[in-house]
Amino acid sequence: MYLQHLSLSDFRSYAQVDLSLEPGVTVLVGANGLGKTNLVEAVGYLSTLSSHRVSSDGPLLRFGSDRALVRARLVRGSQTVGLEVEINLGRANRARINRANPVRARDILGICRTVLFAPEDLSLVKGDPGSRRRFLDELLVALLPRHAATRSDYERVLKQRNALLKSARSQMYSRAGVSETHQATLDVWDQHMATAGAALLSARLELLERLKPHLAAAYEQLTDGSKVLSAHYRSSLGPSTEGEPGEYLNETSAGEQIGRKPGAEELEVLAAMSIPELTERYLHSFVAARRRELERGLSLVGPHRDELELTLGQAPARGYASHGETWSIALSLRLASYYVLLEDAQIEGNAPILILDDVFAELDVQRRSKLAAIVSTAEQVLVTAAVDADIPAELSGAHIQVIPGGLARDEG
Template identity: 70%
Template sequence: MYLEHLSLTDFRSYAQVDLSLEPGVTVLVGSNGIGKTNLMEAIGYLATLSSHRVSTDAPLLRFGTERALIRARLVRGEQSTVLEFEINAGRANRARINRSNPVRARDILGICQTVLFAPEDLALVKGDPANRRRFLDELLVSLMPRHAATRSDYDRVLKQRNALLKSARAGKFTAGHEATLDVWDQHMARAGASLLHARLELVERLRPHLNSAYAQLTDGSKEAGAVYRSTLQDMIEDDGAASPAGLAAPDGTAAAAVEDLRLLSVDELTDRYIQAFAASRRKEVERGISLVGPHRDELELVLGQAPAKGYASHGETWSMCLSLRLASYYVMLDDARTGGSAPILILDDVFAELDVQRRRKLAAIVSGAEQVLVTAAVEDDIPVELTGRRVKVIPGGIDEPEYR
């Protein structure tokens, strides 16, 4: 799959801009702050319905406007698909597929698939667990769009349950509170089990690709790994199904505990959550928040025998971040071989952050993708291995004709 045309209206710094693209490598060159990332952000937004730079939609609208419009024409084989997405201030966003009647925003998920590398990816290693949970969930939805509803259902139930716990904490915990909490426990257990089951399966798919990608980017002297730590594990009694999880140990003990959870069905995980909620109820009421569930889980990244966070050097941290994105790319390629689409690779101002060796290795890895979109402030930052079309970005638009 590749993006053939992108049009933005009142998106970020652009009143109007049109960009024609083609398969292979395209490098967008322009000074810092000129709007290159805005173009990449719009493409990524169509894939995930979120920005890799901000947590809300408001900053995406050009200042003083009430709506922004993203139009994209995507080509997969002989089929062309036109997506239109309207981001609105103060009301629901709207989407259209091939100029049909408006559909729900999440109905376009899975049509445009991207893997986006950006300087913000450092948070995948250095940041808090929420960054890694978001990474997993966005990849999960890209692969299986139905899980957008899974995430939405869980977030809705979590919000309601937390409101009830907060209310119970503020006053006396009555029989009415307990009965209502029992109902929400059932809903949250089911939604949480579905999300946990999907995440565990995804981590299993990612793990070998992560290690392989890290070896490709480095000298291969250290292995890269990932261990999913569920809050559910800490609540399960030692009944032979699983044991409390810790950091990945050389003998694989933590990984073995996660494997046991992975073998449980959604129904079995639901039962486990209900037991865990019952065991933690007193603490949850005292604190007024939900202490168990996927919203508090962690994806621990391991380099050699140590956690990447806090132990990895700057270069190793960058290699781990890039490896996570490459691993997600390889997982999506696995799906493409069974009927899915190869994703568009977006490298937003990444090469400026890397040393020469990592630049060349990354360029060699991605150069064979169906479509690669790269931004750079200085063309010299682009490795010679990454040959292809060059486009100059100027204030407010594109400098035509293109240059090479």
């Protein structure tokens, strides 16, 4: 797959801009602040309906505008597909496929596949568990777009259940105590959350099994191979026979473990369970955690409390990896995502577009060269850089100069 044309209206700094592209490598070069990252951010938005730079859509609209338009023409094998996303301020976003009637924005997920590398990826290693959960979930949706509903269903139920727990907590410390109505309503939301949580957990565990071999291979490609990178899923589900659910992870300390942590055998048990079995396991854990959840007024058990633990050699990557190793781990996570998507691209021409946003300036010469050699074989690679000197020689192709008020192309 490759992006043939991109058009933006009132997106970020652009009132209007049009960009024509070809397969292979395209480098967008320009000084900071001129809008080169805005262009690749828009491409990434078509893929995930989110930005790698901000957590909400508001900043994506040009100042003073109440909507932005991102239009693209994609070539997938012998087919050409037109996509349009309308990002609206204060109301639901809409999308169109091949200029048909508007559909929900999430209905376009899976059509444009991208893997985006950016300096923000360091948070995948150094940041809190939420960054790594989001990484897994976004890859999950890219592979199987139906899991966008799985993810949103869980988030909706979690929000409702937390609101109920907060309300019950205020009653708990009053003379009346928690009412029978609150208890009964919690039982209902426990069932909803167990069902949604089981579906999300099962999907994550299946995805991780596909990701792990590619992750180890990617890290070996980028380094001298003296250390092995591995990933382990840490679930907040209580063990089947002992211990307290929700005590494996302390979210405030970004994944540091308290109490008993589940080992490989326990996670193998979870991975082997069906969704109905996981649902029952969650219900059991909710019962065991009920008092502590009421005391704190929030949900302590569920996929939102889980962790993807990265280990380099024998030590946790977070807190122990050097700066260079941290960069290699972050790049390996993105490369592994690319390999998983590539493996899944059974339809000819459905390989993901690679986007490298201002990454090479952060890397030493050795890592630049190795990363460039790996990604140069992709069907389409979009690269941003402040200066030409940041671009490795392995990435030869079209160069587009981002200048104040527009773009200028020269072949390099």
